[in-house]
Amino acid sequence: MPTELEELVGFIANPNPQIRLLAVENLVGYAISQPAIFKTEDLKPVKHLKLLVRDHPKIAEHVITILINLSGDRDVLQSLAEDDRFLDLAFERVTDPAEPNANLLAMLLANVAKWDSMKSLVGRKQSPPESLGSDDRVINQLVDLFVKGADGTFNKQADFDYLAYLFADLAKHGEFRKYFLEKQDYDGVIPLNKLKVFTEHKSDVRRKGVASTIKNVAFDVHSHPEFLDESGINIMPYILLPIMGSEEYDDEDTMGMLPDLQLLSQDKKRDADPHIVQTHVETLTLLTTTREGRDLMRDIKVYPIIRETHLRVDSEEVRDACERLVQVLMRDEEEASIEARGIVEEDDERIVEV
Numbered sequence: 001m002p003t004e005l006e007e008l009v010g011f012i013a014n015p016n017p018q019i020r021l022l023a024v025e026n027l028v029g030y031a032i033s034q035p036a037i038f039k040t041e042d043l044k045p046v047k048h049l050k051l052l053v054r055d056h057p058k059i060a061e062h063v064i065t066i067l068i069n070l071s072g073d074r075d076v077l078q079s080l081a082e083d084d085r086f087l088d089l090a091f092e093r094v095t096d097p098a099e100p101n102a103n104l105l106a107m108l109l110a111n112v113a114k115w116d117s118m119k120s121l122v123g124r125k126q127s128p129p130e131s132l133g134s135d136d137r138v139i140n141q142l143v144d145l146f147v148k149g150a151d152g153t154f155n156k157q158a159d160f161d162y163l164a165y166l167f168a169d170l171a172k173h174g175e176f177r178k179y180f181l182e183k184q185d186y187d188g189v190i191p192l193n194k195l196k197v198f199t200e201h202k203s204d205v206r207r208k209g210v211a212s213t214i215k216n217v218a219f220d221v222h223s224h225p226e227f228l229d230e231s232g233i234n235i236m237p238y239i240l241l242p243i244m245g246s247e248e249y250d251d252e253d254t255m256g257m258l259p260d261l262q263l264l265s266q267d268k269k270r271d272a273d274p275h276i277v278q279t280h281v282e283t284l285t286l287l288t289t290t291r292e293g294r295d296l297m298r299d300i301k302v303y304p305i306i307r308e309t310h311l312r313v314d315s316e317e318v319r320d321a322c323e324r325l326v327q328v329l330m331r332d333e334e335e336a337s338i339e340a341r342g343i344v345e346e347d348d349e350r351i352v353e354v
Helices: 004-013 017-027 040-054 057-070 074-081 084-094 102-112 116-123 138-148 163-170 174-181 191-198 204-217 221-228 236-243 251-256 274-286 291-299 302-312 316-330 333-345
Strands: none
Touching: 004 017, 004 040, 017 040, 017 057, 040 057, 040 074, 040 084, 057 074, 057 102, 074 084, 074 102, 084 102, 084 138, 102 163, 116 138, 116 163, 116 174, 138 163, 138 191, 163 191, 163 204, 174 191, 174 204, 174 221, 191 204, 204 236, 204 274, 221 291, 236 274, 236 302, 274 302, 274 316, 291 302, 291 316, 302 316
16 A cells, blocks of 8 residues: 555656646655665656756756755666766756756756766767857767856856856866867867856855866876966966965065966955865866976965965865875975875875875
């Protein structure tokens, strides 16, 4: 004899839209408190929910919210990530400029990206919306959506901030590290160059996801010359500016810093999120893996910036990250080379992908 709650789950697939709406509206909270009710009959309720992503916008809103809450379950996550028809539907709808639930879809896709098979997204294609100005690669469309859709400029009902988390998870895979560093044929731009400009954006989610994406791509040591090249990615000012406040430096240190970092305004604020600051410091530490990176950081006076960060950010994790970076920068070159090589070789214990 099914319980009342199990009966309610059964109404998800009712042909009457009013009954479907009532069912999903009342089931949202149970996706967190009692997820097992959605896993009966070999995940049959989840299969119904995936189909209802295309339902009436209000029904779809609750459906997508339920799937977001359920995606922390490994079985449900696998069901979502390995269902090509569902992914086709999700990518088609998130890139639709009139989609009212685009932000929720971005959040769901960010969760689904945690499943390893999602690295196949690197080759997935679909026809792009004409207004997006992208090519037929889904990943290019998502990057362009993230850039052109910030602050509701592509879809008035979405800002696509949560796509930053999707990029961060994808950047754990070698295929996507390569993608983020390759100039794209359709617009001649390196994808990471599109993302780096958001390290000081007003959205915490966007800043955090972009910082993590940059860090995860930086695990590709062979790409570090491109990271540091002023005519390439030129990542240093985009990492250093967020961790700087309005503090004053000695004239000698100031004159040695990158031009963008000199004479900052009195109201310049360091990123208020210690986790983001930690991520940027750890990216800098990764970039000391090469002699070129270590020499550059010494030349452009990174040490004084890290010293002030260590003093002013009330976070043990940030202080530990600063100390690891300083250990590399302040040692003689032979010791620094050994320490820097260990940074990537021992990343499971020291600096991990996020």
